[in-house]
Amino acid sequence: MTSTDDRPVRAGQAHKRAAILTAARELFVRTGVERTSMDAVAARAGVSKRTVYDYYGDKRRLLLGVVEEAGERAVATLRTLVDQHLGPAGAPLDPSDLPRAFTALARDLGRAQVLSPDYLAAVRLVGENESSLPELEDHPLEAAHSAVLSIRIAELAEAGLLAAADAALAAEHFHALTTLRVLNEPTRRRTDAAHVERIMTDGAQAFLRAYAPRDGAAA
Template sequence: MPTTKPTTKTLREGSARKRAAILSAARELFLADGFDRSSVDAVAARAEVSKRTVYDYFGDKQTLLRAVVDAVGESMIATVRRTLDDTLTGVAEADELDDALVTFAMRIATDMLGSAEYATLQRLVRTESGNLPHRGYNSMANTPDEALAEQFAAFGEAGLLDVPDSRLAADQFIALTFGVALDRLGSANAVEDARVRPLVVEGVRTFLRAYRSG
């Protein structure tokens, strides 16, 4: 069945509280009952707003689904940026990189990849792909890589890493740490699987052998 294009009508900004309530209600219903079986009436009732308010804020149900996916993605990006600030921003010496990068990777594996938000995003994208603009849709998908690339570029400017292409370095770091865990174990959730940490540690070592300055 072909999907309907999301509306292009001008939407209301409305109140942050109502928008959050609608997104929360839609997320719960899409996960519990599926997109097709979740009506706008049901979303409105759960959010305690009128059906017209849902349409005024989001236009149609497909746009609402996309907004739910985007909101989850934004939450995860906030986690990435917060973790970068907590673990890597203050690194000023080359000998601090090993521990700092392992700490960063382990925090991502627990706080993001092991989170309910990540599980929600994966499930929505997997089960509702036919109702999203394209397979694997997540408008925020590249942002975590870009945030890490910015940090690696800063390390390059400080002389801690040799990174001619910081985005490539970020992609390779992710592949060597989370990517290996996902490929080998099917999960990078370090909370549930003790095998994740050794893979992350070795991935960081391999990354630094390629990118450490000097």
């Protein structure tokens, strides 16, 4: 990400940007966006208030930066786990390993992302401030997140391992049965590791039943 005037971000600037976003996220969650001052963000980040304004312009754009950073990390986490469990694009996958691979993907996604305090903080901030963040509608990060899994699902369908004529829709169903289902749970249950793992793995198994080839090869 570049600074507000599109100049390349130097290593030192990137470090300051990370500190600002971390400070803002923590304060926004603790005291609310409206009650958090830019002075407080600057003090917690260890930078000047002018630096915060230079990087983000105003508090609304700072909030957007916090949410976008969480989205970027979510995409990166998903990409890493898809490559780890389903193999990178173009890699063959043994049909007999499909149930284990998707279940492990869902389990580790729950551990690495859904149970992450930073991720849950971003989800909370979006829910509380969605009306002030119109940029999130059809945001490129949403498409990028969907593409990570849908590309691999399309390859598995082409290989006859899944019955997924619409890979993008299948990816949405996977996320609906796993991550989104956890996020619809009461707040106290979203931090229960055993409960989250059960939802994630059950969701992966439901996904495989729904998208198993008609001959049952991947069941």
